[in-house]
Amino acid sequence: MSDSQGPIWEVFVQKKAGQPFVHCGSLHAFDKEMALQNARDLYTRRNEGMSLWVVPSAAITASSPEDIGSFFEPANDKVYRHPTFYQIPDAIGHM
Amino acid sequence: MENKNFEDVFEAKLVKNDMIEAKDWMPENYRKHLIRQISQHAHSEIVGMLPEGNWITRAPSLRAKKVLLAKVQDEGGHGLYLYTAAETLGTSRDELLDALHTGKAKYSSIFNYPTLTWADIGAIGWLVDGAAIMNQVMLQRTSYGPYARAMVRICKEESFHQRQGYEIMTHLSFGTKEQKEMAQDALNRWWFPTLMMFGPPDSESPNSENAIKWRIKRETNDQLRQRFVDQTVAQIEYLGLTLPDKGLKWNETKKGYDYSEPNWVEFKNVISGNGPCNKERLAARNASHKNGEWVRAAATAYAKKNAEPFMAA
Numbered sequence: 525m526s527d528s529q530g531p532i533w534e535v536f537v538q539k540k541a542g543q544p545f546v547h548c549g550s551l552h553a554f555d556k557e558m559a560l561q562n563a564r565d566l567y568t569r570r571n572e573g574m575s576l577w578v579v580p581s582a583a584i585t586a587s588s589p590e591d592i593g594s595f596f597e598p599a600n601d602k603v604y605r606h607p608t609f610y611q612i613p614d615a616i617g618h619m
Numbered sequence: 620m621e622n623k624n625f626e627d628v629f630e631a632k633l634v635k636n637d638m639i640e641a642k643d644w645m646p647e648n649y650r651k652h653l654i655r656q657i658s659q660h661a662h663s664e665i666v667g668m669l670p671e672g673n674w675i676t677r678a679p680s681l682r683a684k685k686v687l688l689a690k691v692q693d694e695g696g697h698g699l700y701l702y703t704a705a706e707t708l709g710t711s712r713d714e715l716l717d718a719l720h721t722g723k724a725k726y727s728s729i730f731n732y733p734t735l736t737w738a739d740i741g742a743i744g745w746l747v748d749g750a751a752i753m754n755q756v757m758l759q760r761t762s763y764g765p766y767a768r769a770m771v772r773i774c775k776e777e778s779f780h781q782r783q784g785y786e787i788m789t790h791l792s793f794g795t796k797e798q799k800e801m802a803q804d805a806l807n808r809w810w811f812p813t814l815m816m817f818g819p820p821d822s823e824s825p826n827s828e829n830a831i832k833w834r835i836k837r838e839t840n841d842q843l844r845q846r847f848v849d850q851t852v853a854q855i856e857y858l859g860l861t862l863p864d865k866g867l868k869w870n871e872t873k874k875g876y877d878y879s880e881p882n883w884v885e886f887k888n889v890i891s892g893n894g895p896c897n898k899e900r901l902a903a904r905n906a907s908h909k910n911g912e913w914v915r916a917a918a919t920a921y922a923k924k925n926a927e928p929f930m931a932a
Contacts, residue, residue: 527713528915530922532706549769550703552712554922566696570776580927589643 530554532581535563537573545577553578633834638764641707649833652826653763654708655724656835661701662719662726666900668694670734671743679737686783687740693776700769707765720905728886729816731894738791738798738805744784746806746813746851752777753847754817762834785854792858799859806855807863811881812889817844819883849875 529552536545548567553559559578568576587595603609612619625644632639639645668691675691678684702712718724729747734740755777758770791802818824818840830836848867855862866879888894 527711528919529712530918532703549700549772550706551699552703554918555925555927558918566699569693569696586642589640 530558533559533563533578534581534584535559535567536577536579537567538575538577539573541574545575548572550581633762636834638767639762640764648829649835650708652829652833652835653766654705654710656826656830657701657705657708657763657766658710658715658718659725659727661698661705661715662724663730664694664698664701665719666726666730666904667747668698669900669903670730670732670896671740673734674737674740677737678740683787690744690780690783693780697769697773697776700772701766704763704765704769716908720901720908722892722901725890727816728889728894729812731889731896731900732808732812733896735808736801736805738787738801739809741784741787741791741802742805742809744780744782745788745854746784746809747816748777748780748784749851750813750816750847752781753843753850757837757843760837766835788858792860802858803860806860810863814844814848814878814881815883815886815889817841817847819886820880823883845875848878852876 531552531554532550533553534550535548537548538545551559551562551566553562556578560576563576563578567573599605626646629639629643629645629649632643639649671687671691671694675684675687678687702715705715706712715724719726734743752774755770755774759767759774761767761770788802788805791798793799818827821827821839821841824840827836827839831839852862852867864879866877868877869875870877889897892898
């Protein structure tokens with residue numbers, strides 16, 4: 525929701541190079557630059573990260589909780605996608 | 620019919636200790652309760668900057684000054700985490716701030732007491748933040764995901780707040796006679812207002828029942844208050860200060876201290892607007908908001924002129 529504080533942005537922080545960006549919260553800002561500076565002041569006051577993404581909340585499309593069942597259903601009956609589905613002879617050790 | 624079904628899913632999540640997320644269906648009263656509680660919590664952080672901010676220019680050393688600045692900045696940050704958590708429930712920042720500025724929304728009664736001496740800054744960090752942590756540690760496991768996540772961040776940061784407060788108290792308590800008196804005076808004034816922070820006794824707490832049922836709170840006001848007293852007595856003894864409660868006594872049966880109840884009439888007076896500093900706090904918040912109006916107007920005009928294509932909606 526946009527109001528006198530500017531639109532909402534979602535903030536993602538990468539703790540260290542090589543690690544995934546993780547959502548850490550949101551904030552209000554009027555443009556990209558301000559969003560980035562606010563994110564730095566709000567979410568990395570103690571070296572919590574070395575890289576930041578800011579994304580306008582309105583640009584995010586999310587799955588809806590009511591559809592969890594049918595939406596993720598295709599993954600439910602495919603146990604053969606997991607390594608434990610397969611029998612490997614003990615004799616060869618770890619694979 | 621539909622609703623019933625959604626309600627079952629909601630209840631089942633609570634039973635399994637699953638978190639409720641922003642887009643999940645939730646009962647209207649749960650949503651309302653959360654907006655009220657989270658926004659009150661946010662307002663408390665923001666108003667809480669005022670009594671401490673009062674001492675930034677008069678901190679007794681450069682070290683003390685930069686510590687206090689960092690702490691007050693953290694409180695502002697905590698307010699912002701909490702406002703955005705409340706906004707996930709479908710309210711807006713403008714509505715939330717408006718409720719604070721018009722006096723419609725409440726904030727913690729503790730911030731309506733004045734900070735008269737430097738020892739008060741010690742007592743606030745140690746006792747007030749200590750009491751807040753007690754409550755916030757519990758809230759890290761509250762049933763609403765965005766609130767719980769904000770609490771995890773806040774708890775990590777609060778620990779420094781409490782320790783810096785106790786450090787101030789040790790300096791004063793082991794300092795000159797006058798300094799020790801100043802520390803004792805601060806303890807005398809802050810002890811009972813701090814106990815009030817946990818809210819009215821369970822027998823008279825109108826919102827507790829739902830809060831426990833919905834797992835927004837996991838412990839009652841009295842349970843948290845008891846834990847705070849039990850934890851703090853030894854810290855007071857170490858300082859060589861005297862607890863301003865003649866009724867304090869170890870109770871072997873409950874393995875905790877018996878203590879005197881704060882003055883609940885005073886509590887009611889303070890939360891209904893008649894504490895020593897209510898008017899001053901509200902006036903300061905309103906002035907600050909009003910003084911920032913031109914900045915918001917300029918930023919809004921700028922954003923209109925330079926709208927990012929992805930912001931068009």
